[in-house]
Amino acid sequence: MYEHDVVVVGAGGAGLRAAIAAQEAGADVAMVSKLHPVRSHTGAAEGGINAALRDADSWQDHAYDTMKGSDYLGDAPAVEALCQESPEEVIRLEHWGMPFSREDDGRVSQRPFGGLSFPRTTYAGAETGHQMLHTMYEQVVKRGITVYDEWHVMDLAVTDEDDPAERTCHGVVAYDIQSGEISGFRAENGVILATGGMGQVFDHTTNAVANTGDGVAMAYRAGVPMEDMEFIQFHPTTLPSTGVLISEGVRGEGGILYNSEGERFMFEHGYANNDGELASRDVVSRAELTEVNEGRGIEDEYVHLDMRHLGEERILDRLENILHLAEDFEGADGLTEPMPVKPGQHYAMGGIETNEFGETVIDGLYAAGECACASVHGANRLGGNALPELIVFGKRAGRHAAGEEMGEAEIETGRSGDWQPADYEFGVEVGETGGSGTAAADGGAVVTDAESVLGGAVDRAQERVDELLSRKGRNHAEIRSAVQETMTGNVNVFREEGRLEETLGDLREAREAYKDVAVSDPSRTFNTDLIHTIETRNILDLAEALTMGALAREEFRGAHWRKEHQERKDQDWLKHTLISWNDGEPELWYKPVVLEGENKTYEPKSRSY
Amino acid sequence: MSTQIPKQTEESTETEAETQPASKGEERRAEKRRRAAERREQRQEEEAEKAAADESTVELKVFRYDPQVEGKQEPRFDTFHVPFTKGMTVLDALMYARDTYDSSLTFRHSCRQAVCGSDAMFVNGGQKLACKTQISDLEEPVRVEPLPHAEVTKDLVVDMEHFYEQMEAVEPYFQTDEYPDGELEEQRQDRANREKIKMSTRCIWCGACMSSCNIAAGDNEYLGPAAINKAYRFAMDEREGEEMKQKRLEIIEQEHGVWRCQTQFSCTEVCPKDIPLTEHIQELKREAVKNNLKFW
Incomplete structure (x- = not known):
């Protein structure tokens, strides 16, 4: 077993920034990632980083643009944090040596981007993400932060109280791709999920092959709701x-x-x-x-x-x-x-429900970056707003996890405040197909001490790997491509009821097929067949939640277009979609969007460009 | 990885709901769609015929090795026949072979667009990024091997640790003592200086250069082209200041540093990001000489 104060899962932009922040706040940090950090998909980001750097610009204008872009489904405290802190974080990157494009006077360049009222997109050619990723990895090297690269995190070690809000996360279980070893990583203070996008749910995507939404699926099965999953950006x-x-x-x-x-x-x-x-x-x-x-x-x-x-x-x-x-x-x-x-599929606006500090409803579990939903982007993300999200919320989660005092959050997580259950009947059965396999489904007495929780999670992961390697069955690849095909065919830019229902049926079939999945490569060395098989399970859970959210949201808002519902319905739908795994029986519910900012309330207006 | 959008005709009725009410143009457009569908079908038929007539598959010979699995402990080559499609890359072909014929076929890959640097391999005798190497540019059979001069972990996967160690040996992070006063103020850098370091910052750590370098093959401690290029990136960045530049030059002047390079240009030839690595190394040699003269 490995022990650290803070364990960061994923080593792209959000993970790197979180690790640096936690270390600066005095924590012993480790990063665990299935890729070496410089392979992360932050490196493929091209356009730039929105930041109100100039006198003629203001964070308030950036916040207004972001809220409008989100079609009023962003939560103001998160949106305002993004816009207020992006300038200092961008300048910090510059101070860390990031090679931004420059103006004649030597200052960093900015250019116009979609949906912005001021040219505030700071950039480094058309390779901004590459430069940002490498600049931050350089800082991780400089600080000597421990990186466990090519370790695939399989699950979270979370206690199993009935109410997710009472659960605690004590660490993660990871599989060393190089050696096949399974080990627990104890996190004394907190685990930060920074696993990025989920583009592999679709088959025409800008996302990497590695973007299988692992962190979102793990948190979901451990009891954290997925938020606003139906909002997918097609670039x-x-x-x-x-x-x-x-x-x-x-x-x-x-x-x-x-x-x-x-x-x-x-x-x-x-x-x-x-x-x-x-x-x-x-x-x-x-x-x-x-x-x-x-x-x-x-x-x-x-x-x-x-x-x-x-x-x-x-x-x-x-x-x-x-x-x-x-x-x-x-x-x-x-x-x-x-x-x-x-x-093409590009970005998931939704993800792991968090507040503006990256905290989830489970104690000691955080999320930041594309895998998280604070929500900064609401129903549609503006170009140039993803990279600042990584650095602003990565930093916030890192500091908070390291124990820094950051005040009271404005955004509530879990079933608190004015949440309401959904009134929607899905024609198709959803969720677990017989048998357990969830993170917190042991039953019996509640185990709370960290070591036993972690030990139990390691044992379950080991059993799962042994079973996948030893039994005979079908290969995951055909299941994965069936999911991708139905999602791209039916849950794309244009959506209609009948085809969304059809997709839930297709996903049910894929889940049934997955019950017979097996890994034919028997090797303990670099077994990518095994890793992909585990990822495909995550893809299934995400695709289902996404489609459920899309079916139930009977309106047209931001990236979510419905044939039968051609308008934004603020009366009924100024609210976030949440889906709880509920130990294998997914439950849909809603909570209101937070439009009250620091000094103003963002009134929904008609959105025209 | 690409898909056609299915059921085009159905979708077109959906979109009209958003963009405009039913109109007289509707019929005209329906007719247009029908014709488009006909054209599409005709084209698909033609393509199918062409594929059948042509050499429609590509033959891959792929290096296989697994230290643990019986029958794979002795390295061997496996042959795969993959249906050729226009625009197919070596990575596409490998993925097809893995997903269709043998799920144990192992290689690193992630972004598919030449920025993550995971899939450098030895293709028909040259270091290439599999994702940006077109099958149509290669002679058949296409021979795919792991990067030479690195320890093979399994199939096409090599151990990158040594490469990472060399990269990290050159203090690969920005260092300066002089920041502007204002917290929200950037350091100034003129466009020419940014331009000077631009190519060097493109490195994606794929390891192709190191694998191609004869010197690195013979001297395990040689920093290698990628690490020296990283040092160049900082040494030439005027934001770091003169004092740091001295320190940078000392690092690259060490026994296994720039002076080992024999300017064979193999690194420059294989670099998938077109970084003029040899030129950068030469320039650092000149800087080092100038610097040493200064202290005489």
Whole structure:
């Protein structure tokens, strides 16, 4: 067993920032990640970091834009924390040596991004995430923070009181990919989940193969509700054949979208008469697919993104990486021809329910970054708001977990305050398919001492691995692709009741099939077959929760579009969707959104760009 | 990894609900859609015919080894025949082989877009990132091996520890004593200086350069091109100041530092991010000489 004060799971932007903050607050920190830190998908972020750095800008304007972008489903205390603290965190990155793009006077550059009232997106070419990831990993090396890389965290060690709000997290159980060893990691003060996105729930995604939402699924099964899972961002400019991201920075610098008839459809077809290509991402994605569906797509699949008019010099200076991506992954030369683009899964607005310090309802368990839902992004995330979330909330969670006094949270977690049960009947059975396998389903007397809780979790993980390796059964890959296919087919940009129900049925079948899953590689050395099989279980739980939330939310808000419900219904739906695992019988419930900020209340307005 | 959006005609009726009410244009568009669907079907048929007529599969010969599994303890090559699709990369082909034929086939990969640096391999005798190497650019059979000059863990996975140790040996983090006064104030850096270090900051730690380097193969303590490039990134960054630059030059001048490089350019040739590694090493040599002259 390994022992530390704070254990951070995942080593992308949020995890690295959390580890640095916890260490600065005096804690002995360890990071546990299934990838080496520099392999994390933060490195693929391109566009930039929103921060109100300039005199003509203000955090209040940033907060207003973010709240509007969220379609009024962001919680004001989290949104305001993001906007207030992003500037100091960006400057801290600069002080750590991050190579930002520069203006003539030597200050860091900023550019316009979708949904922003001021050009406040700070960037390093079109490789901002890469530079940010490496800069923070450098600081982790400098500080000598312990990193257990290529250790896959399988489960949390959480006590099993009936009420999740009374449970405590004492650590994690991880599998050493290199050696096959399973070990407990005791966390004296807290565990911080920073496991990133869940794009592998879909099959056309900008996310990495490793983005299987492990942390969200683990927390869910341990009793933490998943929040607002139905809100998935589909990025309007991904390469059609691979899903590789073409940064919003292209449109920020002046790139134009055209349909097959050469029309600048964002204006000519009235999707966004003011902001055009720089409308919010959900708006642009729907516009593109509408063009394709109405016969004005190219090869009936995509539209064109043209940046040629920006000129070679400007493109090389600010968007060079885009030229490489378009060339290597689509065979298109962005200097001489328009690039083909279509919407692709990009980001999960929802995730592990937390307050503005990253605390979950389980004592000692935190979450930060894309896996968490504070909620900063509500129903739709603005471009350039993900990277500041990593550094602001990573830092907050790290400090809090290390024991720093941070005051009372405004956002409540768990079933407190004005929560309400959902009144929705799913036509299909959801949840566990017979047998247990949950983190806290031992029954009998409640075990509370840390060592026994961790020991029990290690034993269960060992049993599970031994069983998967020894039995005969089907390979996980076909189950995973069946899930991805139905999710991309039916729970995409446009959603309708019948097909969402159909998907729940497909997912039920996939769950049944998963009962017979087995790992055919018998090796204890670098057994990726085993790791992927475990991940596929996580994908199943997430896909189901996402679809349940989408089916029950009978309105059109932000990224969630419903055929039968063509308007935002503030009367009924200014509330967050929550889904509790409930030991295998998922339960849907709601809690109100917090629109009261520090000095003002954000009144929902109609959202046009 | 790509998908077509199924049921296009159904979806198109959905979207109209949002964008505009039923109109006279509706019929025209329906007709357009019908024609588009016909075209699509025709194209699919043509493609299927073409695939059948062409050499439609690609042959991969993949290195296999597992220290624990009987039959794999002696390294061998397995052959896989993978259906070729336009735009297919070596990584796509490996994933297909794994998911379809043999789930124990093992390789690192994550982002699929040449930024995580996980999947450097030895493809037809050269260090390549599997995700950005097109099958159509390679001669068949495509021979895929783990990176040379590194210990093989299993199949195409090598032990990266030594590489990481060398990277971390050059104090790979920004250091300065002079920050601006205001807490919210950035250090100034002129565009030319940012441009100077830009290529060096592109490194994704894939290890291709180290694997290609003859010197590193013979001298295990040699810092290697990637670590020296990391040192270059900081030594040339004017934000660090002159004093730090002295220290940086001392680090790279050590016995197993820049002077070992024999400018064979193999690292520069294999770098998937086009970093001029050899030039950077040469420039550091010149800086070191200049620096030493200064103290005479």
